Each structure stands twice: as structure tokens, then as C-alpha cells.
Amino acid sequence: LHSPELRIAPLTHQIDNQPPPLAGFNAWKADPILRTAVTREGGAWIEAQAEALAYLIGGETMQESARLANEHPPELFTHDRQGHRIDQVRYHPAYHELMRTAFGAGLHALAWTAHQPGAFVARAALNYLWNQCENGTACPVTMTFASVPVLRHVPDLGAVWLPRILNSAYDPADLPVERKQGATVGMAMTEKQGGSDLRANTTQARADSGNRHLLTGHKWFCSVPMSDAFLTLAQRPEGLSCFFVPRILPDGKRNRIFIQRLKNKLGNRSNASAEIEYERAQGWLVGEPGRGIPTLIEMAHLTRFDIVVAVAGTMRAALTHAMHHARHRSAFGRKLAEQPLMRNVLADLALESRAATQMAFRLAGAFDRANDNEEEQALARLLTPIAKYWLCKRLPAFVAETLECLGGNGYVEDWPLARLYREAPLNGVWEGSGNVICLDVFRALEKAPGLLDAYWREIDPAAQKVPALATAVADLRRLLQDRPGEDQARRVTEQLALLMQGALLVLHDEAHAAEAFIRSRLRDEGGRAFGTLDSGADLGRLIEGSFEF
Numbered sequence: 357l358h359s360p361e362l363r364i365a366p367l368t369h370q371i372d373n374q375p376p377p378l379a380g381f382n383a384w385k386a387d388p389i390l391r392t393a394v395t396r397e398g399g400a401w402i403e404a405q406a407e408a409l410a411y412l413i414g415g416e417t418m419q420e421s422a423r424l425a426n427e428h429p430p431e432l433f434t435h436d437r438q439g440h441r442i443d444q445v446r447y448h449p450a451y452h453e454l455m456r457t458a459f460g461a462g463l464h465a466l467a468w469t470a471h472q473p474g475a476f477v478a479r480a481a482l483n484y485l486w487n488q489c490e491n492g493t494a495c496p497v498t499m500t501f502a503s504v505p506v507l508r509h510v511p512d513l514g515a516v517w518l519p520r521i522l523n524s525a526y527d528p529a530d531l532p533v534e535r536k537q538g539a540t541v542g543m544a545m546t547e548k549q550g551g552s553d554l555r556a557n558t559t560q561a562r563a564d565s566g567n568r569h570l571l572t573g574h575k576w577f578c579s580v581p582m583s584d585a586f587l588t589l590a591q592r593p594e595g596l597s598c599f600f601v602p603r604i605l606p607d608g609k610r611n612r613i614f615i616q617r618l619k620n621k622l623g624n625r626s627n628a629s630a631e632i633e634y635e636r637a638q639g640w641l642v643g644e645p646g647r648g649i650p651t652l653i654e655m656a657h658l659t660r661f662d663i664v665v666a667v668a669g670t671m672r673a674a675l676t677h678a679m680h681h682a683r684h685r686s687a688f689g690r691k692l693a694e695q696p697l698m699r700n701v702l703a704d705l706a707l708e709s710r711a712a713t714q715m716a717f718r719l720a721g722a723f724d725r726a727n728d729n730e731e732e733q734a735l736a737r738l739l740t741p742i743a744k745y746w747l748c749k750r751l752p753a754f755v756a757e758t759l760e761c762l763g764g765n766g767y768v769e770d771w772p773l774a775r776l777y778r779e780a781p782l783n784g785v786w787e788g789s790g791n792v793i794c795l796d797v798f799r800a801l802e803k804a805p806g807l808l809d810a811y812w813r814e815i816d817p818a819a820q821k822v823p824a825l826a827t828a829v830a831d832l833r834r835l836l837q838d839r840p841g842e843d844q845a846r847r848v849t850e851q852l853a854l855l856m857q858g859a860l861l862v863l864h865d866e867a868h869a870a871e872a873f874i875r876s877r878l879r880d881e882g883g884r885a886f887g888t889l890d891s892g893a894d895l896g897r898l899i900e901g902s903f904e905f
């Protein structure tokens with residue numbers, strides 16, 4: 357009665373059966389699936405750094421920064437008080453703290469700077485962990501990471517920009533790049549009249565002096581508008597071309613890029629996404645004139661890869677919150693995690709997350725080995741859109757189910773699942789929406805049928821071991837032989853994804869997990885909710901085998 361709380365709270369106010377905060381949790385040490393996949397694919401050397409990052413992001417300070425950066429979204433200041441244009445987006449200090457941590461850990465650069473086998477896998481491990489902390493800052497990380505190969509093709513720009521881009525420093529100052537420690541790069545492609553069909557771009561580039569052009573037009577979506585430069589598509593007489601447009605010019609003046617407004621987004625709120633206008637903005641031609649889209653293809657390939665890893669990480673975050681809640685909350689006389697039907701839900705979610713992680717890290721390994729191995733190059737090309745499509749399709753349903761595990765708390769903004777739920781559909785929209793990605797799979801198969809050989813070579817050893825997988829493989833081969841039309845692109849891509857996930861589980865995971873996956877995902881015909889594994893599934897091993905608390 358003398359405790360301070362009881363003196364100020366009504367006597368009815370007793371807190372019971374509410375799970376403790378999930379703090380001090382190490383998402384690396386607790387994740388045997390991740391650690392095994394990273395080791396298998398050659399990235400085990402990242403262990404100490406991954407453990408340290410996981411420790412940071414599992415701590416209350418970083419979780420609070422993630423919350424604050426999303427609850428206090430960026431604000432646009434177009435003018436100063438005297439009426440001069442300033443085009444500044446101002447962020448909550450928590451956003452800058454997150455950016456400093458992410459860029460400081462080399463999340464945007466490690467794959468290029470590590471110079472040792474497994475660099476893509478190791479960086480993917482950090483990215484997977486980061487997406488368990490805050491997703492908005494993953495956008496500048498990914499775009500900056502993916503800009504590197506483009507800039508490597510342009511020696512004079514690369515000489516100035518790459519040392520800053522590759523540096524493990526976050527430097528938000530409005531200064532010419534020569535005077536900065538670090539630099540970030542954004543992308544300005546989408547216009548009002550078309551995002552998937554970029555050929556519809558109307559922004560014009562007029563030759564000015566040497567390689568320099570003056571760009572005039574609008575961009576309907578431009579995320580991270582405080583980036584130091586934007587890879588931009590604009591029309592030249594030869595057709596759509598790629599330009600590098602710095603925000604601050606070498607003489608310290610602002611380039612003529614005007615931010616019209618910020619998008620009021622469903623989620624991803626810590627990250628600003630703007631509508632911008634170029635009015636004779638200075639941009640330097642990158643690649644050949646008229647070859648803008650091919651110039652940016654490599655970048656798009658890398659951003660899609662990053663999304664695959666980010667989605668797998670986000671699934672794991674949602675699963676962790678659901679597991680934590682179920683282990684601490686009781687209903688009807690026992691912990692939720694002990695209720696048979698909740699165990700089916702948790703096991704099914706754990707299985708989905710496991711299959712996503714296996715696919716993401718197999719893909720990361722393929723990127724690592726692609727330079728000197730044609731098979732791996734082919735696999736990276738084909739598996740990127742396959743995995744991007746399927747994991748992005750699964751994420752919203754996955755997060756919704758984990759949210760439901762928390763009951764009413766899951767729907768309240770005080771818990772992180774509400775934020776993850778609003779975040780979930782975005783990955784399926786940007787960097788190629790679902791249909792566009794599936795059509796890319798078809799285009800790739802049509803242009804280079806050899807890609808499919810690399811895919812089958814990965815699957816076949818697993819199909820030889822598991823008759824049910826072999827049957828599904830035979831069905832898909834038949835479907836492909838009939839040269840299905842565009843309207844079948846989702847059906848085919850989904851099946852390509854499921855077979856790959858099944859095969860990876862057979863080859864690299866425990867037999868019971870592979871069996872449960874194949875029985876539930878490859879034999880059933882659609883329409884399933886999570887929590888519908890059949891009675892042969894080993895729920896205990898699926899749940900407990902996914903976490904080392």
C-alpha cells in the first residue's frame with residue numbers, strides 16, 4: 357500500500373498476464389536458421405559484427421529510435437521565413453541516429469568493400485537483421501548500395517563519389533560531395549503517367565556543356581529526397597537516358613530540384629518520399645544516350661535482391677514478436693504457446709519464415725559467386741524476381757497472422773506489429789509491382805532459356821530424394837512446355853518459388869521441415885490460411901527448432 361504506484365493508481369488497476377517488453381533480445385544468436393544459412397553460403401566471418409548489430413537493435417534504445425522516427429515523420433520546408441526556396445526535409449533526431457548506425461555498420465557498402473568471398477551473404481545478414489529494427493532507413497541503404505555498379509562504369513564521377521559512398525559514414529550536411537565524409541544516392545524514375553512503363557517518361561534533358569545536361573520535368577515518387585544525388589531517367593533525342601543529378605553542385609549552390617510535397621504514406625513513415633520538379637537541373641549522362649533502362653538494370657536487380665532479404669528479415673521480426681507474446685501470455689489455463697491450435701499457427705509461420713530465409717540466403721550466395729560462375733549468375737538472374745514476387749506476396753498475410761497472435765495488442769500502435777503491418781505491402785509495390793515482376797520472369801525465360809537449366813540443376817537433386825517434389829517438378833515442366841500465356845505468369849512464378857523453397861529445405865534443412873513444407877505448400881491447392889499444417893507435422897520441432905532463446 358505504500359508503493360508509489362498503488363498510491364496514485366486506482367486499486368482496480370492491476371497488471372497481470374501482459375508479456376514483458378521484448379528487449380535485450382539478440383536476433384542473431386536466437387536464429388539458428390539464419391546462422392546456418394549464412395555459414396553455408398560463405399558469410400560466417402560476419403558473425404562478430406552480426407552479433408554486435410543484433411545486440412544493438414535488440415536493445416531498448418534502438419527500438420525507441422525506430423518508434424520515434426516513425427511517430428515523428430519527416431517534414432518538408434519549401435521556403436525559409438523570408439520566402440527563399442530551401443527545399444529541406446527535416447527529420448526527427450532518431451532518424452539520423454538510425455542512419456548513423458546503419459551506414460556506420462557498412463550496411464550500404466560491405467558487399468563492395470569486404471573483398472573476400474561471402475561479402476554479399478555477410479552484408480545480407482546485416483540487412484536481414486536491420487529490417488528487424490527499422491524499415492524506413494533500409495530504403496536509402498538499399499539505393500546507395502545498388503548505385504555502386506552504375507557509378508563504377510563512369511570513371512570521372514566514380515572517382516569523386518565512390519570513396520564517399522563506400523565510406524562507413526552518414527553525413528547529412530548540405531555540402532558539395534568533395535567536402536563530405538559520406539554520400540547517399542536516390543533514384544528518380546517514376547512519373548505521374550507511368551511507373552512500371554518508364555518509356556512514358558517526359559522529363560527532358562538538353563545537352564549543355566560536355567557531358568552535362570539540363571533536365572526539366574517532374575518525378576512523381578522520389579524517396580529520400582535529401583540524398584546527395586539521384587540517378588534519373590530523362591529523354592534525349594536518342595530516347596530515355598540515365599543521368600546523375602547531384603543535389604548540391606560543386607560550387608556549393610543547390611541544384612534546381614524543387615520538392616513539391618511529401619507523400620502521405622500508409623507506412624514507411626520514417627522515410628520521406630517526395631514529388632519533385634527539375635527545372636534546368638544539372639545532370640551528367642551515365643551510360644550511352646538512349647540506353648537509360650539497360651543502364652539501370654543492374655541497379656534494379658540489386659534493389660530487388662535487397663528486398664528479398666529485407667522481406668525475409670521482416671517476416672522473422674514479426675514471427676519473433678508473435679512467439680514472444682505466445683510464450684508469455686496465458687488463456688484458458690495455459691500459455692498460448694502451449695495451446696495446440698496456436699502451436700499449429702506458430703509452427704506454420706515458423707516454417708514460412710524458414711523457407712523465406714533459406715531462399716534469401718541461397719540468392720545472396722548466388723550473387724557472391726556470380727562473377728566467376730555462369731550457373732550462379734543464371735540462378736541470381738532468375739531467382740531474384742521469383743523470390744521478390746513470392747516473398748512480397750506472402751509478407752502482408754504473414755504479418756497479419758502474427759498480429760492476430762497478439763490479439764488486441766497487435767492492432768495497437770504501441771506494439772511494433774501495427775507498424776510492420778503498414779509496412780508490409782510496400783515491398784510488393786516498389787522496385788517492380790507483382791505483375792511486372794512475373795512478366796520479368798517470363799521475359800528472362802524467353803530471352804535466355806538456359807536460365808531455367810540452372811534453376812532445374814538446383815532443384816533436381818532434391819526432387820530425386822522426395823517423390824512429392826518430383827511430381828510437382830514434372831507438373832511445372834509440363835506447364836512450361838506448353839508455353840503458357842502472360843495471364844499465367846503469376847501461377848508459374850509462384851510455383852517456381854515454392855519448388856525452390858521446397859528443394860532448399862530438402863537439401864539444406866531438417867527433413868521434418870522439408871516434409872511439412874512440401875505437404876502443405878506443394879500438395880494442397882491454394883486458399884490456405886496459416887495454422888493448417890496436417891497432423892503429420894512436427895509442430896514442436898518447427899517452433900522450438902526456430903529459436904534459441
Ligand SMILES: Cc1cc2nc3c(=O)[nH]c(=O)nc-3n(C[C@H](O)[C@H](O)[C@H](O)COP(=O)(O)OP(=O)(O)OC[C@H]3O[C@@H](n4cnc5c(N)ncnc54)[C@H](O)[C@@H]3O)c2cc1C
Binds near residue numbers: 552792
Ligand atoms: C513509398 C514509395 C516510394 C517510392 N519511391 C520511389 C523512388 O524513390 N523512385 C522512383 O522512381 N519510384 C519510386 N516509387 C514508385 C514505384 O516504383 C512505382 O509506384 C511502381 O513502380 C509502380 O508504378 P506506378 O505507381 O506508376 O503503377 P503502374 O505502373 O500504373 O502499375 C499499376 C499496376 O499495374 C500493374 N501492371 C503494370 N503493367 C502491367 C502489365 N503489362 N500487365 C499486367 N499488369 C501490369 C502493376 O504491376 C501494378 O500492380 C515509390 C513508390 C512508393 C509507394
